[in-house]
Amino acid sequence: MIRIYADPEALSHAAADLFAEEACHAVESRGRFTVLLSGGETPRHVFELLAGKPYLDRVPWEGVHVFWGDERYVPPDDPRSNALMARGALLDHVPLPAAQIHPVPYRFSPRESAVEYEKLLRAFFADGPPRFDLVFLGLGTNGHTASLFPGTSAVDERERWVAEVYVAEQDLHRVTLTAPLINQAALVAFIVAGGDKAKVLREVLEGAPDPRRIPAKLIKPVNGRFLWLVDLEAAELVNKYA
Ligand code: 6PG
Numbered sequence: 001m002i003r004i005y006a007d008p009e010a011l012s013h014a015a016a017d018l019f020a021e022e023a024c025h026a027v028e029s030r031g032r033f034t035v036l037l038s039g040g041e042t043p044r045h046v047f048e049l050l051a052g053k054p055y056l057d058r059v060p061w062e063g064v065h066v067f068w069g070d071e072r073y074v075p076p077d078d079p080r081s082n083a084l085m086a087r088g089a090l091l092d093h094v095p096l097p098a099a100q101i102h103p104v105p106y107r108f109s110p111r112e113s114a115v116e117y118e119k120l121l122r123a124f125f126a127d128g129p130p131r132f133d134l135v136f137l138g139l140g141t142n143g144h145t146a147s148l149f150p151g152t153s154a155v156d157e158r159e160r161w162v163a164e165v166y167v168a169e170q171d172l173h174r175v176t177l178t179a180p181l182i183n184q185a186a187l188v189a190f191i192v193a194g195g196d197k198a199k200v201l202r203e204v205l206e207g208a209p210d211p212r213r214i215p216a217k218l219i220k221p222v223n224g225r226f227l228w229l230v231d232l233e234a235a236e237l238v239n240k241y242a
Pocket of ligand 1: 039040041042043082146
C-alpha cells in the first residue's frame, strides 16, 4: 500500500501519526510497543514532531521500547550515529525510560557489536517470535535499506538476525538487522521523500525482482502490514494507478 503526501511536512506528520496510533494500540493490548527506528535524515523531522505536542501527550512513552534497524560502526557520540540523532531529535525530550532504549552496542569490532545486539534481541524476544510492532525504514538512492547495501553479504544472510557490513563506497563499517528479522514485523513502513528517490522508488515498486541489486526488495513482511509513506516528489515516476 503506497500513501502519497503533498510534501515532506505532511509525510512526517503521517509517520508521526502512525507511530502514535500503533503505540497506543500496542500498549493498550499488550502492555508494550516495540519500534525499530531508521537512520539517515528523512526520519529526523518525524522524531522532532513526536517530541512535541500533540504527540508528546498522545504516545504512551512508558510502554515504548526503541531499537534501531541499523547503525554506523562509530562511537555513540559520533555525529554519524543514528542513535545520537534520535536522542537529539526525540529521545532526550520524552519520558521514555532509559532502560527501554536499546541502541546497537559499540564494541571492539563490527562483528562483536552485531553479535551482542543479536544476543540482546534474542533475550528481549525470548518469550515469543521477534515481531516488532512497527519498523520504520528509509530507502537509499542505490536501493539499500537499513544497512542492507547492494553486493554485501548481509543481503544474503538468512540465519543471523544482525550482521556486520563494510560499505566500500563510504569506507564505513555498519551493523544491520537482516531481512528475515525485519520481515517478522507486524508493520513495516518505508518513509521516502525527495525527487532524488523517484528513480529508485519506481525500481523497487515496479521493477523486476532483483534483491541483490536493490536490497529494499527483500522487505516483505511475512505476516504483517506493509506501507510506503512517500511524498509527491519521490512518487513522481511511480505509476500511481498500478
Ligand atoms: C542509515 C539508514 C539508511 C537510510 C537511507 C536513507 O543508517 O543511513 O538507516 O538506510 O534510511 O540511507 O537515508 P536518508 O533518509 O538520509 O535519505
